[in-house]
Amino acid sequence: MESPIEVKDNETVESLDFIRAAVAEDTAADRFGRRVQTRFPPEPNGYLHIGHVKAIAIDFGVAKDFGGVFNLRFDDTNPEKEEQEYVEGQIADLAWLGFEPANIYYASDYFDQLYDWAVELISLGKAYVDDLTADEMRAYRGTLTEPGRNSPYRDRSIEENLDLFARMKAGEFPDGARVLRAKIDMASGNLNLRDPAMYRIRHAEHQRTGDKWCIYPMYDWAHGQSDSIEGVTHSLCSLEYEDHRPLHDWYLDQLEVYHPKQIEFARLFITHTLLSKRGLIRLVNDGLVDGWDDPRMPTIVGMRRRGVPAKAILDFIERVGVSKTNSTADIALLEYYIRQELNLTAPRVMGVLEPLKVVITNYPAGQVEWLEAVNNPEDPSAGTRQLPFSRELYIDRDDFQEVPHKKFFRLAPGQEVRLRYGYFITCTDVVKDARGEIVELHCTYDPQTKGGYAPDGRKVKGTIHWLSAPHALNAEVRLYDRLFAAEDPGAYDDFREAINLDSLQIIPNAKVEPSLADAAPESVFQFERKGYFCVDSKDSRPGSLVFNQTIGLRDSWAKIQGKGG
RNA sequence: UGGGGGAUCGUCUAAUGGCAGGACACCGGCCUUUGGAGCCGUGAAUCGGGGUUCGAGUCCCUGUCCCCCAGCCA
Numbered sequence: 001m002e003s004p005i006e007v008k009d010n011e012t013v014e015s016l017d018f019i020r021a022a023v024a025e026d027t028a029a030d031r032f033g034r035r036v037q038t039r040f041p042p043e044p045n046g047y048l049h050i051g052h053v054k055a056i057a058i059d060f061g062v063a064k065d066f067g068g069v070f071n072l073r074f075d076d077t078n079p080e081k082e083e084q085e086y087v088e089g090q091i092a093d094l095a096w097l098g099f100e101p102a103n104i105y106y107a108s109d110y111f112d113q114l115y116d117w118a119v120e121l122i123s124l125g126k127a128y129v130d131d132l133t134a135d136e137m138r139a140y141r142g143t144l145t146e147p148g149r150n151s152p153y154r155d156r157s158i159e160e161n162l163d164l165f166a167r168m169k170a171g172e173f174p175d176g177a178r179v180l181r182a183k184i185d186m187a188s189g190n191l192n193l194r195d196p197a198m199y200r201i202r203h204a205e206h207q208r209t210g211d212k213w214c215i216y217p218m219y220d221w222a223h224g225q226s227d228s229i230e231g232v233t234h235s236l237c238s239l240e241y242e243d244h245r246p247l248h249d250w251y252l253d254q255l256e257v258y259h260p261k262q263i264e265f266a267r268l269f270i271t272h273t274l275l276s277k278r279g280l281i282r283l284v285n286d287g288l289v290d291g292w293d294d295p296r297m298p299t300i301v302g303m304r305r306r307g308v309p310a311k312a313i314l315d316f317i318e319r320v321g322v323s324k325t326n327s328t329a330d331i332a333l334l335e336y337y338i339r340q341e342l343n344l345t346a347p348r349v350m351g352v353l354e355p356l357k358v359v360i361t362n363y364p365a366g367q368v369e370w371l372e373a374v375n376n377p378e379d380p381s382a383g384t385r386q387l388p389f390s391r392e393l394y395i396d397r398d399d400f401q402e403v404p405h406k407k408f409f410r411l412a413p414g415q416e417v418r419l420r421y422g423y424f425i426t427c428t429d430v431v432k433d434a435r436g437e438i439v440e441l442h443c444t445y446d447p448q449t450k451g452g453y454a455p456d457g458r459k460v461k462g463t464i465h466w467l468s469a470p471h472a473l474n475a476e477v478r479l480y481d482r483l484f485a486a487e488d489p490g491a492y493d494d495f496r497e498a499i500n501l502d503s504l505q506i507i508p509n510a511k512v513e514p515s516l517a518d519a520a521p522e523s524v525f526q527f528e529r530k531g532y533f534c535v536d537s538k539d540s541r542p543g544s545l546v547f548n549q550t551i552g553l554r555d556s557w558a559k560i561q562g563k564g565g
Numbered sequence: 566u567g568g569g570g571g572a573u574c575g576u577c578u579a580a581u582g583g584c585a586g587g588a589c590a591c592c593g594g595c596c597u598u599u600g601g602a603g604c605c606g607u608g609a610a611u612c613g614g615g616g617u618u619c620g621a622g623u624c625c626c627u628g629u630c631c632c633c634c635a636g637c638c639a
Contacts, residue, residue: 015579015580015581021581041639042639043638043639045638045639075639077638077639078638078639080638081638081639130637133637134636134637137636137637138635138636141635142567142635143567143635144567144568144634144635145567146567147567148635175637176637178637179637181637188567188568189567189568189569190567190568190569190634191567191568191634191635192568192634193568194635197636197637199637200636200637201637202637216637218636218637218638218639219638219639220639223639239569239570239571239632239633240632240633240634241633241639242569242570242633242634243568243569243570243633243634244634245569246568246569264570266570266571266632271576277639278638319577319578319588319589320577320578321577321578321579323571323577323578324570324571325571325572325577325578325632326570326571326572326631326632326633327576327577327578328576328577329576329577329589330575330576330577330589330590332576332589332590333576333577333588333589333590335589336588336589336590337589339601339602340602343601343602344602348599348601374598377598377599377601377602378602378603407600409600410600418598419598420598420599421598422598451598452598453598460598461600462600463597463598463599463600464599465599526599526601528599528601529599529600529601530599530601531601553599553600553601553602554600554601554602555600555601556600556601557600558600559600560600
């Protein structure tokens with residue numbers, strides 16, 4: 001067995017996070033036969049989000065670093081909330097992220113074993129059938145500071161409990177009529193130990209077991225034993241389960257079965273982002289977004305549709321690290337990794353969001369030249385392509401100022417700029433309509449500056465992107481901003497108040513270069529000087545392209561403007 | 566005196582009794598056929614109070630603050 005330090009080493013020896021340190025120690029002490037096995041245990045009641053990626057990366061990463069096994073297990077114990085669609089969606093999300101589980105397991109496959117174990121606990125006098133209603137049970141449970149009281153049904157005979165439990169399974173009782181409870185300690189300071197429910201009656205069809213069962217195990221009763229059955233060595237989970245560890249331990253000890261070690265870590269939180277499953281479900285159900293894969297959603301499917309590379313997500317997660325401190329990562333850190341990855345990989349392309357017509361008055365009508373453009377300055381192997389140039393062009397409206405700001409280096413009356421990979425042009429006339437709106441610019445070009453180089457060595461401060469008007473393709477561009485204006489939407493009683501009303505802006509008549517005609521869905525391009533844009537996987541068609549803005553380029557001009565200087 | 570957990574630059578983290586380091590963000594500069602990218606640089610932290618020690622973010626005592634738990638959800 002290699003030590004993880006050796007596995008990781010590149011330049012310097014990295015320190016181990018507290019989980020890996022614990023696993024390393026267990027391995028060194030031969031506590032699990034030098035075996036390491038982890039699992040990611042989601043409930044299939046929604047789509048995975050970036051918060052889950054942290055858990056997956058830890059589970060997967062620990063197994064990988066120690067030469068162990070990583071599995072996916074669905075904790076599918078609540079048929080009322082779970083759907084096959086989510087099972088398949090989560091499997092696909094894992095695959096897209098590049099985490100391949102050795103096995104895919106289901107807690108529902110253990111229902112028979114779990115039932116037998118429940119019978120065993122009853123036989124041991126450690127579990128009983130309770131007839132209290134949910135409300136009564138709550139009242140008997142006590143409060144955080146006061147102990148609870150024993151249920152009047154707590155001392156039923158083993159025989160009666162066995163009989164009742166069998167009849168629960170047989171379907172003799174309606175939903176919620178009775179529950180099987182563990183007999184632990186109603187006075188425990190840990191509420192999870194005040195006779196927790198093990199089984200509830202639900203005459204509901206399960207997506208995998210159909211109508212075989214009408215009693216379903218609770219999470220705590222199923223989870224630890226599932227890990228035990230599978231031979232998980234380290235049950236990694238988030239902080240809120242620390243209080244549940246004593247209960248998991250108790251079940252395993254009563255049953256005298258293999259006992260994994262549970263270690264808890266802090267969940268991921270991100271500024272301006274909602275990462276609670278309940279909240280995301282509400283966004284979807286209330287129609288506040290377009291669905292689970294709305295590009296503004298922090299779901300894997302949403303980010304994927306937005307054009308966020310899996311690698312950027314993974315790099316971000318790695319940088320955030322592993323600890324037990326509740327913390328909130330700045331969304332700017334995620335954005336940094338998105339830009340970093342896309343800068344390296346995204347082909348450059350010309351795209352004009354707000355077209356302004358430019359007529360090159362000294363360029364021959366009807367003439368077309370094809371100019372060479374670099375596909376990716378960060379990657380020479382990406383090669384070059386040809387761009388058409390003609391008398392009529394489009395530039396972006398905000399690349400022209402009639403009365404230029406003193407630090408505005410782009411087009412202005414009498415001011416010369418470079419058209420990227422094209423020519424130097426100078427604005428000679430501004431054409432306006434009756435309302436005074438600028439509708440067209442007249443410019444002259446310098447034939448000596450083809451490709452963007454001046455033979456006389458003269459400099460222009462600005463370089464702008466452009467498109468040949470007759471060759472440009474129409475496209476819809478969807479500009480996205482963060483879904484929540486508030487830094488911590490979770491802090492609001494109603495997160496609607498935290499929502500950013502301008503998180504989506506649709507530009508129906510953007511223009512892009514002709515090479516994009518056959519752009520593949522999900523491919524991401526950099527529109528030069530603008531940002532990164534992804535071909536929408538749902539709505540884009542060869543004849544009517546739709547691009548989702550993944551993220552804008554860093555904009556230092558905006559800073560200059562912001563300072564008023 | 567319910568139980569459990571946590572406090573290091575603005576943010577996320579490193580340090581395992583020995584110079585508090587990195588990344589993001591911010592600010593400044595260089596460079597530039599993307600006002601992109603890149604490069605260089607500045608500022609910025611050990612929750613408070615005691616103690617142990619040659620030496621404490623780290624060990625001890627004490628206080629403060631924050632998070633989680635009262636589903637027949639996971």
